[in-house]
Amino acid sequence: MDSKETQFKVLSFIMYKSKNTKSLKNILLYDPTSYSSIINKLLTLIVTIFTATAILPLILVLSYVVIRGSEQLNLNLLTQLPQPPGDDLYSGGIGNAICGTFIVTGIAATIAIPIGIGGGIYLAEYSKQGHFSKFIRFGTNILAGVPSIISGVFVYGTIVSTKIIFGSNFSALAGGIALSILMLPTVIKTTDEGLKLVSDDLRKGSLSVGASRFITITKVTLPAAINPISTGILLSIARAAGETAPLIFTALFSFYWSNSPQSLLEPIASLSVLIYNFALEPYQAQNELAWAASFILVFILLLLNIFARWLGRLSR
Amino acid sequence: MSNGNSAKFALRERPAAERFVDEGFRNVAVAMASIVAVVLLGIFLVILSGSLESMGRYGLNFLFISEWNPVTDKYGAFTAIYGTLVSSLAAIIIAIPLGVGTAIFITEDIFPSTARYILGMTVELLAAIPSVVLGLWAIFVMEPFLRPILNELHTKFGWIPFFSTAPIGPGMAPAILILVIMILPIITSISRDSLIQVPQRLREAAYGIGATRWTAILKIILPAAISGIAGGVLLALGRALGETMAVTMIIGNSLNFSWSILAPGNTISAMLANQFGEADGSQVSSLMYAAFVLMIITLGVNIIAQWIVKKLSLKY
Numbered sequence: 001m002d003s004k005e006t007q008f009k010v011l012s013f014i015m016y017k018s019k020n021t022k023s024l025k026n027i028l029l030y031d032p033t034s035y036s037s038i039i040n041k042l043l044t045l046i047v048t049i050f051t052a053t054a055i056l057p058l059i060l061v062l063s064y065v066v067i068r069g070s071e072q073l074n075l076n077l078l079t080q081l082p083q084p085p086g087d088d089l090y091s092g093g094i095g096n097a098i099c100g101t102f103i104v105t106g107i108a109a110t111i112a113i114p115i116g117i118g119g120g121i122y123l124a125e126y127s128k129q130g131h132f133s134k135f136i137r138f139g140t141n142i143l144a145g146v147p148s149i150i151s152g153v154f155v156y157g158t159i160v161s162t163k164i165i166f167g168s169n170f171s172a173l174a175g176g177i178a179l180s181i182l183m184l185p186t187v188i189k190t191t192d193e194g195l196k197l198v199s200d201d202l203r204k205g206s207l208s209v210g211a212s213r214f215i216t217i218t219k220v221t222l223p224a225a226i227n228p229i230s231t232g233i234l235l236s237i238a239r240a241a242g243e244t245a246p247l248i249f250t251a252l253f254s255f256y257w258s259n260s261p262q263s264l265l266e267p268i269a270s271l272s273v274l275i276y277n278f279a280l281e282p283y284q285a286q287n288e289l290a291w292a293a294s295f296i297l298v299f300i301l302l303l304l305n306i307f308a309r310w311l312g313r314l315s316r
Numbered sequence: 317m318s319n320g321n322s323a324k325f326a327l328r329e330r331p332a333a334e335r336f337v338d339e340g341f342r343n344v345a346v347a348m349a350s351i352v353a354v355v356l357l358g359i360f361l362v363i364l365s366g367s368l369e370s371m372g373r374y375g376l377n378f379l380f381i382s383e384w385n386p387v388t389d390k391y392g393a394f395t396a397i398y399g400t401l402v403s404s405l406a407a408i409i410i411a412i413p414l415g416v417g418t419a420i421f422i423t424e425d426i427f428p429s430t431a432r433y434i435l436g437m438t439v440e441l442l443a444a445i446p447s448v449v450l451g452l453w454a455i456f457v458m459e460p461f462l463r464p465i466l467n468e469l470h471t472k473f474g475w476i477p478f479f480s481t482a483p484i485g486p487g488m489a490p491a492i493l494i495l496v497i498m499i500l501p502i503i504t505s506i507s508r509d510s511l512i513q514v515p516q517r518l519r520e521a522a523y524g525i526g527a528t529r530w531t532a533i534l535k536i537i538l539p540a541a542i543s544g545i546a547g548g549v550l551l552a553l554g555r556a557l558g559e560t561m562a563v564t565m566i567i568g569n570s571l572n573f574s575w576s577i578l579a580p581g582n583t584i585s586a587m588l589a590n591q592f593g594e595a596d597g598s599q600v601s602s603l604m605y606a607a608f609v610l611m612i613i614t615l616g617v618n619i620i621a622q623w624i625v626k627k628l629s630l631k632y
Contacts, residue, residue, distance in 0.1 A: 036528050043530045044426055050417030054504065055435065057497045058442035061453045065445075118348030126342055127349075138622070139352045145551070145618035146611070147558020149585045150359060153592065153607045157362040181355060188352065212334050214341045242446025245560035245585070249593040272448045272561075279452045279565060287456070294449045305444045309437075 062298070068288075069295020077292055082274065083285075084255055091285035094293045096257050100172070100269040101297070103258060104251055105241045107176025112183035112240075113233060119184075120191020120229075125217055137192075144185035151181040152246035160250055165265065172258060172268035175251025179240040186239070190232025194225035227314055234308035238301050244272035253277055271297040363611060366604035373598070378605055382573035384587075386595075391602035395573045397609060399581040403488060403563065404556040406577075407495035412549060414496070415503030416538075419545075422504070423511040424533060436508065443501030451565030454494040455486075459566060462490055466578055481576040486568035488581040494562045499552040506551065510544025511537065543628035550621030554614045560585040584610040 031037060080093030119136070127133030155178040160169045198221045206216040222229075252267035253274065271293045278290040330338075370378065370391065381392020421427070422436045466483040473479045483489070514537050522532035538545075568580020569590050584606045592603055 036531075040528050040530045043533075047417045047421050047426070050414045051421040051435070054414040054418045054500050055438065055442075057458075058439075058445070058501070060457070061445060061450060061497070062442065064453055064457055065449060115348045115351050118345045119352060122342075122345035122349040126345060133349075136349045136352055139356050141622055142615065142618055143352055143356050145554045145558075145614055145621075146356075146359065147554075147560070147585060147614055149558065149560040149588050150363070150607055150611055150614075153588060153604070154359045154362050156592065157366055157604070158358065181359075184352065184355070188349075212330070212338050214334075214338045217341070238444055242444070242448070244446070244448040245589060248589055252593075272446060275448045275452055276561060276565070279448075279455055290452055291456075294452055298445060298449060301444045301446065302441060305441055309440070 065291070065294045065298050068291040069293075069298075072288055072292045073295070078296075081257065082255055082269070082278075082289060085278070085281045085283050085286050091283075091289045094271065094274060094289060094296065096254065097269040097271045097274040097293060098296060100251075100254070100258055101241055101271045101300075103264075104172055104175045104179060104247065104268060104270055105237060107173060107264075108179035108183055108240050109233075109237055111177065111180035112187055112236070115180075116184050116187025116233075117191050117229070119188040120195065121217060121222070123188065123192040124195035125213075125221065140185045140188050143181070144189070146181075147245075148182055148243055149245040151178050152248065152250055154178075154181070155246065155250045168265035170250065170252040170267045172251055172264045172266070175247045175268065175270070178246035178250045179243060182243060182246065183236045183240050186236035187233055190236075191225075191229050194228035194232070195221055197228065198224045227311060231308045231312035234304055234311065238304040238308070241304070242272060242297060242301050244276050247273050248276065360611070363604055363608045367601055367608045369598060370601040370605040374602075374605075378602070379609065384571045384602075386591075386599050389598055391599070391605075393584065393587075393602070393606045393609065395571065396582045396584045396587045396606060398573070399488065399567065400557055400583040400585070400610065400613070402577075403492050403495055403567070403581070403583060404553055406492045407499060407556050408549065408553050410492070411496045411499050411503055411552065415500050415549075415552075416507050416545060418500070418504045419507035419511055420533060420538075422508050424529070424537070426529070439501050439504050443505065447498055447559060447562040448565075450494055450498055451562040454490055454562060454566040458494065459485060459490045462493070470578055477575040478577050481574060481579040483578040484580070486566050486580055488567060488577040488579065491563045491567040491581065491583075492577070494566055495556050495559060498559060498562055499556050502552040502555060503545075503548055506548025507541070507545045510541040510548070513544070514540045543625055546628060547621050547625035550617055550624065554617045554621065557614050557617065558585055558610065560589050564589045 077093045077095075078098065079095045081096055082094060083090060083092040119140075123133055123136060127136075155174050159165060159174045159177060160171075163169050165171065165173055202220055202224060203216060206220040207213070211219070247270055251270060251273070254267045254269045256269075258264070258266065258268045274293050275290045275297070278286040278293070281287065374381070374391065378392055379397060380394050381390075382394040382398075383390055383392050384395065385391070418435075418439065422432050422439070425432075463483055463485070466487075466489055470479050470482050518536055518540060519532060522536040523529075527536070563583055564586040567582060567586055569582055569586055570580035571582065574581065588603055588607055588610075591599065595603055
């Protein structure tokens with residue numbers, strides 16, 4: 001509105017000054033029937049349709065998950081064990097899968113976060129644009145692009161089939177390691193980028209008052225970059241918690257609780273594998289359970305995402 | 317140190333303990349950064365050594381034989397490789413206009429900024445929906461909805477080889493569509509980031525010399541952001557090539573080759589997800605060989621993506 005008003009004022013001023021008003025009108029007045037106006041409107045319409053087409057399926061997925069999942073929300077769902085697929089209509093709950101997702105993701109985070117932050121610190125604080133750091137940056141990007149199922153195959157080949165960890169094959173630990181491989185590049189990248197955003201003055205200031213490199217990093221630069229780093233880490237945790245492919249032949253699945261330290265060396269249930277297994281069962285009771293598990297999983301992941309983004313915006 | 321008169325301003329000698337901690341910390345950081353390289357190399361070596369037996373037996377013919385038969389112990393991955401490439405390429409071709417269109421919608425000031433902000437957030441959050449949940453939705457909602465449409469396609473255009481079989485449920489076509497839904501948020505968010513980075517003065521200059529909105533977008537802004545968009549598209553292609561869960565659940569996992577996109581098909585990652593857990597003997601080796609092929613393809617795509625972002629990026 002505002003720009004049109006100014007346009008009008010400018011135009012009337014020019015018209016007032018000039019004798020030849022007719023040609024000026026043709027140049028400056030907006031003509032909705034002109035070729036370029038129509039093309040512009042058409043393109044805007046196309047982009048709007050594209051956007052609607054792109055966003056609609058995602059909204060549909062979310063609404064179906066909420067509607068079909070929340071139908072079965074009750075205490076039993078959260079506290080009971082799933083029943084093995086069979087004839088009866090009672091399918092039990094997904095309690096062990098919820099715990100399992102937390103355990104496996106927790107193992108992955110315990111492995112990936114220290115390694116990732118260490119690697120990120122090296123890239124941002126120590127490396128001097130040499131071949132080694134270039135190679136590590138390149139490797140991080142490549143590792144981020146490795147399909148998740150490949151990391152499952154890798155862990156199967158190194159840990160599951162060789163029974164290298166106390167003679168156990170499929171285990172929560174193997175699943176956690178497979179997920180940590182997926183988390184690692186994200187943690188390294190966000191640490192690297194977060195530390196690079198810290199002003200160099202801080203670093204120099206700290207070093208010049210006599211702090212050592214170690215103290216400078218742990219007490220000055222890392223705390224200054226903690227917000228973007230924790231945002232990135234939370235997002236990578238959320239991504240790992242939703243992953244299925246690396247778990248199906250490393251952590252497998254279990255119909256029991258994993259409640260002793262021993263059970264870290266045994267197969268473990270997780271929400272994502274439960275959804276995969278039960279979606280393909282021919283029994284409706286199991287399918288319903290898969291929807292319920294989807295609801296819980298999506299709920300947890302969205303919460304994590306919103307929290308991470310809120311944390312990220314705090315720092316701006 | 318003890319130079320007599322200047323002792324007051326002498327530099328403090330770093331205690332041995334401090335130097336030890338400093339050096340140690342640096343070494344730990346280097347070690348953690350190296351883990352990326354070790355893991356990457358490990359993945360490569362484990363999968364290569366696992367596939368050696370099958371490589372020796374089939375050589376490059378493995379890539380062109382479509383027979384995959386665990387009973388007769390004969391393996392060729394053509395069906396899966398073809399399925400991987402076709403599903404990903406088709407998905408990316410559909411997703412590019414939709415994703416880039418949505419990114420334009422979000423970044424350019426065609427619509428009120430609140431609406432665009434909400435839409436941007438929605439896309440980001442919907443990207444958090446795990447692929448296994450998309451697969452569940454595809455099985456129970458999308459595929460039943462789609463079947464009459466695909467049936468129509470078959471009766472009208474059955475003479476084209478790509479539509480030559482009647483849709484029986486899971487198949488290549490629904491897999492392509494679920495891949496589109498999956499990679500759309502990736503293309504949208506990366507395109508949006510690169511569009512935002514186009515300097516404001518370029519837009520102002522374009523409008524200043526009388527460009528219409530869409531002339532500015534198509535001739536100035538998009539070309540300026542093209543490197544980021546191209547990189548994002550290739551990253552999404554890499555993701556689509558390696559995507560496992562949603563595709564496995566809906567593609568039908570057929571071991572027979574068919575030109576028709578309405579028939580059940582297979583991809584490398586779907587085959588791995590389905591068979592790896594129960595495979596033994598030379599089947600494991602053949603699966604490893606297939607995994608190796610997948611890794612080489614995604615590696616190639618990712619390296620090209622990085623190269624494009626580096627080489628094509630215009631500096632402002």
